[in-house]
Structures are given as C-alpha cells and as structure tokens.
Amino acid sequence: PVFAQSASNTSTSEILKSWNNTANKQAIIAYVSDVTNPKSSNFIPVADRIATFDNDGTLWSEQPAYFQFFFAIDRVKKMAKDHPEWKTEQPFKAVLENDMEALKASGMEGLIKLVMTTHAGMTSTDFEKMVKEWSKTAVHPTKKVPFTDMIFQPMLELLTYLRANEFKTYIVSGGGIEFMRAFLTDVYGIPTEQIIGSTVKTKFEIVDGVPVINRLAELDHNDDKGGKPESINKYIGKKPVFAAGNSDGDLAMLQYTDSNTYKSFQLYIHHTDAAREWAYDRTSSIGKFDKGLDEAIAKKWTVVSMKTDWSAIYPR
Amino acid sequence: PVFAQSASNTSTSEILKSWNNTANKQAIIAYVSDVTNPKSSNFIPVADRIATFDNDGTLWSEQPAYFQFFFAIDRVKKMAKDHPEWKTEQPFKAVLENDMEALKASGMEGLIKLVMTTHAGMTSTDFEKMVKEWSKTAVHPTKKVPFTDMIFQPMLELLTYLRANEFKTYIVSGGGIEFMRAFLTDVYGIPTEQIIGSTVKTKFEIVDGVPVINRLAELDHNDDKGGKPESINKYIGKKPVFAAGNSDGDLAMLQYTDSNTYKSFQLYIHHTDAAREWAYDRTSSIGKFDKGLDEAIAKKWTVVSMKTDWSAIYPR
Ligand SMILES: [Ca+2]
Numbered sequence: 001p002v003f004a005q006s007a008s009n010t011s012t013s014e015i016l017k018s019w020n021n022t023a024n025k026q027a028i029i030a031y032v033s034d035v036t037n038p039k040s041s042n043f044i045p046v047a048d049r050i051a052t053f054d055n056d057g058t059l060w061s062e063q064p065a066y067f068q069f070f071f072a073i074d075r076v077k078k079m080a081k082d083h084p085e086w087k088t089e090q091p092f093k094a095v096l097e098n099d100m101e102a103l104k105a106s107g108m109e110g111l112i113k114l115v116m117t118t119h120a121g122m123t124s125t126d127f128e129k130m131v132k133e134w135s136k137t138a139v140h141p142t143k144k145v146p147f148t149d150m151i152f153q154p155m156l157e158l159l160t161y162l163r164a165n166e167f168k169t170y171i172v173s174g175g176g177i178e179f180m181r182a183f184l185t186d187v188y189g190i191p192t193e194q195i196i197g198s199t200v201k202t203k204f205e206i207v208d209g210v211p212v213i214n215r216l217a218e219l220d221h222n223d224d225k226g227g228k229p230e231s232i233n234k235y236i237g238k239k240p241v242f243a244a245g246n247s248d249g250d251l252a253m254l255q256y257t258d259s260n261t262y263k264s265f266q267l268y269i270h271h272t273d274a275a276r277e278w279a280y281d282r283t284s285s286i287g288k289f290d291k292g293l294d295e296a297i298a299k300k301w302t303v304v305s306m307k308t309d310w311s312a313i314y315p316r
Numbered sequence: 317p318v319f320a321q322s323a324s325n326t327s328t329s330e331i332l333k334s335w336n337n338t339a340n341k342q343a344i345i346a347y348v349s350d351v352t353n354p355k356s357s358n359f360i361p362v363a364d365r366i367a368t369f370d371n372d373g374t375l376w377s378e379q380p381a382y383f384q385f386f387f388a389i390d391r392v393k394k395m396a397k398d399h400p401e402w403k404t405e406q407p408f409k410a411v412l413e414n415d416m417e418a419l420k421a422s423g424m425e426g427l428i429k430l431v432m433t434t435h436a437g438m439t440s441t442d443f444e445k446m447v448k449e450w451s452k453t454a455v456h457p458t459k460k461v462p463f464t465d466m467i468f469q470p471m472l473e474l475l476t477y478l479r480a481n482e483f484k485t486y487i488v489s490g491g492g493i494e495f496m497r498a499f500l501t502d503v504y505g506i507p508t509e510q511i512i513g514s515t516v517k518t519k520f521e522i523v524d525g526v527p528v529i530n531r532l533a534e535l536d537h538n539d540d541k542g543g544k545p546e547s548i549n550k551y552i553g554k555k556p557v558f559a560a561g562n563s564d565g566d567l568a569m570l571q572y573t574d575s576n577t578y579k580s581f582q583l584y585i586h587h588t589d590a591a592r593e594w595a596y597d598r599t600s601s602i603g604k605f606d607k608g609l610d611e612a613i614a615k616k617w618t619v620v621s622m623k624t625d626w627s628a629i630y631p632r
C-alpha cells in the first residue's frame with residue numbers, strides 16, 4: 001500500500017528501478033495502484049491478490065538450455081563411476097562425451113530417461129541435499145557465473161513491488177517442483193509452498209523406522225501449457241489476477257488469468273536483447289513465443305521488451 | 317506471541333476456553349510457548365511453523381457417515397430426473413430408495429461410481445457453485461442442524477491459538493479438495509490454498525472462448541494414510557511441526573511430523589463422548605482408530621478425550 005499510494009503522487013523512479021520509464025512500466029504501476037485502492041471499483045481484496053510467474057525465461061535466463069538440464073548433466077557425470085554400462089548406452093554416452101548432437105538425437109525418450117535417472121530413485125530429502133550441494137558450485141556453461149546471478153533484476157523488483165502491495169507471489173513453472181524449491185526459495189524470497197512445478201509420483205514409506213518420501217521414476221504432472229491452470233486450480237484454488245510468462249507454454253495460464261472477473265494483468269517477457277541476454281521468439285526450440293505473441297498483440301496484453309523496457313538485466 | 321508470552325505468566329483460562337484445564341491443554345500451551353520463545357533452544361522460525369489438521373472427525377463430526385457423502389446422496393436425488401435408468405441401477409437405486417443396506421452392499425465399486433457421478437463431469441466453477449448452494453440448506457440427518465454447526469469449538473480455538481502464534485494452519489484430509497474449499501474456507505478461516513484433500517484429475521479447456529477446468533471421473537490422489545505426507549511434501553514442501561488427526565488414516569501424517577528435527581507435536585482426537593457426540597474407535601468402520609491409538613500410547617503422543625478434555629463440543 002505504501003508504494004501504491006505514493007505512486008500517484010510522487011515520481012515512480014523509486015519503484016521498479018531497473019525498468020525504464022516506458023508505457024509498460026506505467027501500465028504495471030497504474031494497474032497495481034488501481035486494484036489496491038479501496039475507493040476504486042476495481043479494488044481486489046488481499047486474499048484474492050494472486051500473482052503467478054513462470055520461471056525459466058521469465059524470472060531467469062534459459063539459454064542455451066533450461067538450467068535444470070545442466071543439473072541433470074552434472075548428476076550423470078557424478079553417477080557415472082557406478083554405471084560403467086553408460087559408456088555405451090544413450091543418452092548417457094552422449095552426456096559423458098559432451099556430444100550434444102547425439103544427445104539431441106536421443107529425442108524426448110532420451111531426455112525422459114536422463115531426467116528420471118537423475119531426479120528419481122532417492123528420497124525427497126536426499127534430492128534436496130543434492131540440488132543445494134550442486135547450487136554451491138554450478139556455473140553457467142558460457143557466462144561462467146552462478147546460475148543465481150542470471151535472474152532478472154527487473155523481475156525481482158516486480159516481485160518485491162507486488163508483495164509490498166500484498167499480492168501473494170507464486171512460481172508456476174514447467175521446472176521440477178522440488179528442484180526449484182531447493183534452489184530458488186531464498187533467491188526469490190518465495191516460500192516452498194508458493195513454488196509450483198512439474199512433479200514425479202512419490203511414495204511415503206518407513207525405512208528402518210524413518211518416514212521418507214521416495215521420488216519415483218514416473219511423471220505425475222507436466223506443469224506446462226494447460227497443466228499450469230490445472231496446477232493453479234489444484235494448489236491455490238483461486239484464479240490469479242496477475243500472470244507473467246515468456247513462451248507459448250504460458251499462454252493457457254495467461255488466458256485463464258484473463259478470464260478473472262477481477263481486473264487482471266497479463267505480462268509477457270519478450271527476449272529481444274542479444275547483446276545483454278539472448279534474442280529469440282517464434283522459431284526458438286527453447287522458450288518458443290509464437291502463438292502467445294500473436295494473442296498478446298490481439299488482446300493488448302503487456303509485452304515487455306528486455307532491450308527497451310529494462311535498464312538492467314541481471315543484478316549488479 | 318501475545319498468547320504465548322502471557323501463557324507462562326497469567327492464567328491459561330483465556331486460551332482455549334472450551335478446553336478443560338487438563339494435562340492435554342497444558343501440554344499444547346507448553347509446546348506453543350516453548351517453540352515460539354526466541355530464547356528457547358526449541359525455537360521454530362515462523363516460516364517453519366506448519367500445522368496440519370485432518371478434517372472429518374478432527375475438526376467436525378463424521379457420523380453416521382462422512383458429511384461429503386450426504387452431498388453425494390443429495391446430488392443423486394437432484395440428478396435423478398435426468399436419469400430414469402437409475403431406478404434399476406445400483407448404487408443409484410439404493411440411494412433413491414434410501415436403502416443404506418443395499419448401498420453398503422454395492423461396496424467400494426458402488427461408492428466410487430457414486431462419487432464420480434456426483435463430483436465429476438462439470439467445471440470446477442460449477443462444482444463450487446453446487447457445493448455452496450447445497451451448504452445453504454443441507455442439514456445433518458439425525459441432529460437436524462447445518463453441518464457447519466457440527467464443527468468442534470475447541471478445535472476452532474486451537475486453530476485460532478496457533479495462528480495467533482504465527483503457525484500456518486492447513487487442512488490435510490481425505491475429503492475432496494474442492495468440496496472442502498467451497499464449504500469450509502470461511503468456517504475455519506483457512507484460505508483455499510491451505511486446504512489439501514483428495515483430488516480427481518482435471519483438464520484445462522477453452523469452451524466457446526471461456527477457459528475452464530473440467531473435473532474428470534478419474535481419481536488423481538487419495539489423500540489418506542501415506543497419501544497425506546505425500547500431499548504435504550507436494551503442496552507445502554515442508555515437514556509440519558504440529559499435526560492433528562483422529563484415525564488410522566492420520567497415522568502416517570503424525571509419524572512424518574514426529575520425524576521433524578524441530579520439536580513437534582502430535583495430537584489425536586479420541587471420540588469418547590456418546591452423550592454429546594459419538595463414541596467409537598478400534599472397530600468403527602468410519603474413523604477407525606486402532607493402530608494409531610496403539611502408536612500414540614507407545615510414543616506418548618497427546619490423545620484428547622472429547623469427554624474429559626472438552627467442556628463444549630459444538631459452538632453455542
Ligand atoms: Ca518459460
């Protein structure tokens with residue numbers, strides 16, 4: 001409320017500092033000021049101020065591959081000493097030989113095998129430890145910085161701004177739910193119970209007197225496309241009023257949010273900055289932004305250009 | 317913190333008013349006072365103060381059948397005019413003829429058919445409306461009062477007491493997640509995103525330009541026994557420090573909570589009051605409390621006797 005009330009009176013330069021003072025920044029502030037104003041006909045009660053954010057490509061970078069993929073790669077290399085058979089077995093052979101072409105050739109089947117081998121067959125507690133351990137030393141393959149240095153500073157400010165106005169901020173992402181929770185809770189200031197993602201099936205068991213949650217090598221839910229509103233309905237039980245994404249995988253979530261009877265806000269991040277980040281959209285294999293871009297234009301949703309709307313990309 | 321700090325100095329008569337001043341009440345207050353005291357070695361940070369409550373038999377009554385069952389019965393009767401074939405088809409025939417013996421004889425298969433027919437095949441929004449509509453007029457078959465008059469006043473006070481001490485209170489119940497959210501959010505003061513239950517599979521679709529979540533006639537998750545810690549891990553991502561239940565279906569949740577490295581509290585409600593409520597435990601078909609009772613005794617968990625620990629059962 002502090003921010004919202006001051007927004008109409010004072011300069012907006014203290015809010016969303018890494019955003020240039022463009023129409024898009026003004027639109028965000030105008031929306032938040034309006035729906036948090038008790039005198040506005042568009043006022044939204046605090047309990048219904050649900051804001052959902054995609055993660056890869058929306059809150060941090062996702063090139064040249066989803067960052068969780070590098071975790072899987074590093075896991076395979078670490079596990080290889082106990083799996084001599086991987087020297088001749090795809091997709092592991094490709095990973096061990098850094099042969100990305102062969103890895104791509106192994107297709108979706110290879111990818112699922114890779115993910116299930118590295119993300120299942122352990123307890124939730126042990127998986128959390130692995131991710132936290134990895135996060136301490138892992139660096140991006142080309143930028144050579146920790147992945148957590150590649151979160152988007154303007155989006156961190158947007159999360160903070162929304163929370164200051166009593167929005168409840170959620171991640172709703174295709175990434176693995178327990179991977180994100182272990183890695184990103186502190187980074188984004190979002191508690192585990194507000195991080196939603198793809199899940200494997202799990203099984204409660206008591207092993208030597210100790211209750212554990214075992215992660216099984218079977219997909220439970222793919223939190224992408226229609227899977228996002230399905231997850232939102234299941235985990236939150238309320239339609240968001242604010243949703244942000246960067247690809248066609250977020251279109252259903254934005255459509256769902258757009259159907260809210262409250263005034264809602266749809267935000268798409270457009271990767272337009274080849275110099276400071278990456279530039280890609282309609283034909284990219286990662287973060288394809290084609291149908292979503294068409295619909296955003298048709299429905300006058302907010303499409304943020306990283307190049308022109310953001311004065312900084314990463315935290316300094 | 318207000319309550320916790322005053323607890324050690326002043327009389328506890330203002331806290332948990334409908335609880336008699338027994339050892340069980342003292343144990344609850346002693347626990348909360350300890351783990352919320354920053355100077356205690358057992359101090360638990362606010363973010364980790366997760367408390368999970370079973371619903372049926374723990375927060376409200378569950379005899380002579382789970383209250384959601386009466387919703388299903390009433391739905392069948394309402395839908396019957398469009399289903400003339402139900403006059404001869406079980407389990408519907410039994411429901412329409414109020415023949416509980418025949419209904420029981422239809423077994424688990426009949427029950428699932430009944431639940432899926434009445435709880436699936438509509439959108440989430442329409443289902444929510446049905447439950448809310450039903451809740452306005454539905455009354456208990458023998459007590460002849462609204463079901464919401466049959467919540468346990470001492471447990472309402474416990475929820476309030478925990479929230480006053482910055483515990484985040486959740487329902488984790490075998491009941492249907494969307495049924496409970498539509499019915500109980502206001503009653504318990506627990507927002508939809510903190511109500512977890514059994515789920516059917518859902519499917520996002522756009523129908524005539526409107527995004528909807530369709531409820532499918534297929535079980536997604538049975539939130540009972542081991543399913544409870546599985547749900548807690550999935551929805552919350554943290555192990556609770558406080559858990560309450562009333563039957564063997566809650567044992568896994570209490571075991572899971574008991575394995576927390578923080579000091580934790582396990583509470584079982586024992587239905588011992590045939591005069592004011594119902595008395596049942598080891599041999600009951602609903603709310604069977606047998607293995608759980610044995611383990612509670614062995615592990616010195618808190619077993620609340622409704623007859624001796626509670627001065628009132630229902631709100632006045
Ligand atoms: Ca994305």
Ligand SMILES: [Ca+2]
Pocket residue numbers: 370371372373374561562563565603
């Ligand atoms: Ca129960």
